[in-house]
Amino acid sequence: MVINSPRGTADIFGDDIICRNLIIEQAKKLFKLFNYSQIITPAFEHTEVFDRGIGQSTDIVKKEMYTFLDRKGRSLTLRPEGTAPVVRAIIEHKLYSKIPVKLFYIGNMFRYERPQKGRMREFWQLGVEAAGVDNPVIDAEVIWLLALIFETLGFKKLKLLVNSVGCADCRPPYINIFKGYIKPHLESLCSDCRERYDTNPLRIFDCKVPSCAKIISSSPKIYSNICSSCAKHFNTVTDLLKALNIPFVIKEELVRGFDYYTRTIFEIISEDLESVQNALGGGGRYDKLIEQFGGPPLPSIGFAVGIDRTIVLMKQLSVSLSKEDSQSNVFVILLERRFEKYGLEFLNYLRKCDIRSDISFEIKKVGAQIKLAKKNEFTHAAVIGEDEATSGNITVKKLADFTQNQFNWKKDPHKIYDILK
Ligand SMILES: [Zn+2]
């Protein structure tokens, strides 16, 4: 019987793991520069955290959560996103004694969706949350950080979309205007959108069905219906982005799938990816969420980046992978079994020199071992036989052209760096 990994999950190895580590490494460097510290929250939470945090009318809560009862009958849910758990942790540990609270996370998330390239049921995200600041400067800073993550990875055809979804004062009246516009078209909408009309009308903006998109295109947009203080906030954000030389586009149809967003929302897309699945990351402001959770009033903002989709794009664009793999490395070949102890000593020396190295575990003909070394992407090989073990003079062969250099590793241990150059 062959057992496969469950649908929508993946083993991550080979090039994918190199890409993934590079993404995480670069992002962590930036998080440090921007003064964020890391938080790790559990992979599952009380279901209530997401019911309250994400909103019961969202697709995520209604259809996509992995919710189960534990052995004591408690309802738990594998996290479908990172913000609600971080908010729960901020309140639980009163992390708001220092404002702003700047946290980043890296973790696996779970949503029961139809799997496709770059969208899995278990997927990985990294993200930040900055809590306690109302000032639009932090909006600009958070967006700047998101853009930098992809810029550092060498992505070129990026587009940053921004919009404002208003606040508790201006959104409800807008929703009435919007519903008034949609009502006569209700019969022409898809069944999902007809349902959204009652539960979460703004989500109609996300519908990819052409007939819905056509109706939406001439609808009044929230952007033109926000109150003056939301407009002032948003104008400051865009002014600051201009000052930072960050190109952006105001996209009035942008809404994003969470109920908790207020004011600034943003998304970064790659024009190298297919349009349905082109969002690499995004986020927004959530000024009331922490209060709704029972915490103090802490206006906040954050974003999340889809690591899996970023890997897809890195591979598609052949973004150059980690440097360490292009560095020289040595495969140690033994001519006979009795040199194993000596071989391990030599291996220990190489590894202490920070040189990636390995040893042959089978004693075969030198030619066969050289083939094995090449297959495993070693750049150099060192053969150990009677003479080498007695004298300490080791010959290192460069596998690309078979040039060779001899050195005495005990007497002249630093010479290996010259040889591998
Ligand atoms: Zn407003």
Ligand SMILES: [Zn+2]
């Ligand atoms: Zn629709």
